[in-house]
Amino acid sequence: EWKLYNFGGVLFEFPAKPSEGNCKSELPERVSQTCAVWGDNLVNLHVMYSTYPPRIPQPTAMQAAEEHVRFSKELESRNKDNTRSDFRISSFPINFGDAALVVENSGFSKTQTVFIRRDNALWEVSILYSTVFDQAKLAGERAAKSVKFKN
Numbered sequence: 001e002w003k004l005y006n007f008g009g010v011l012f013e014f015p016a017k018p019s020e021g022n023c024k025s026e027l028p029e030r031v032s033q034t035c036a037v038w039g040d041n042l043v044n045l046h047v048m049y050s051t052y053p054p055r056i057p058q059p060t061a062m063q064a065a066e067e068h069v070r071f072s073k074e075l076e077s078r079n080k081d082n083t084r085s086d087f088r089i090s091s092f093p094i095n096f097g098d099a100a101l102v103v104e105n106s107g108f109s110k111t112q113t114v115f116i117r118r119d120n121a122l123w124e125v126s127i128l129y130s131t132v133f134d135q136a137k138l139a140g141e142r143a144a145k146s147v148k149f150k151n
Contacts, residue, residue: 003017008048011147018037018038018043030051031048033046033048034047038139042129044128046128049123051121060098061117062100065101068124085105087102087104089102092114099115099116099147100114102115108131111129112127112141
């Protein structure tokens with residue numbers, strides 16, 4: 001039975017509450033993160049939240065998504081095993097703010113990252129899941145499509 005969960009300041013549907021923890025990256029002061037896993041690590045959730053001073057021009061959600069893809073492709077080009085991902089960027093319907101979606105296919109896994117710009121804040125909601133196991137694929141795809149804010 002799917003339920004709505006609040007995770008990292010956004011809501012999403014999921015079959016069971018993910019177990020929080022496992023954030024490995026250190027981020028600047030103005031950035032917070034929340035991480036979780038579900039299904040023996042078959043679905044990984046990572047939410048980053050950044051705030052900016054109000055007077056400094058901020059990137060739109062689409063600009064943040066494009067920068068993410070540029071950076072990811074640059075990292076892949078340095079990878080010695082020659083694996084390459086397929087990236088797609090599109091607008092994302094969200095109930096508050098401006099959002100864009102990056103879908104990255106890389107063989108046996110897929111990452112869907114929703115970039116959400118709202119006032120002087122930017123959320124980056126990444127859902128990485130196995131495409132080999134049907135239950136993980138269903139959970140990852142449904143969770144990514146359901147990202148929204150509390151009304």
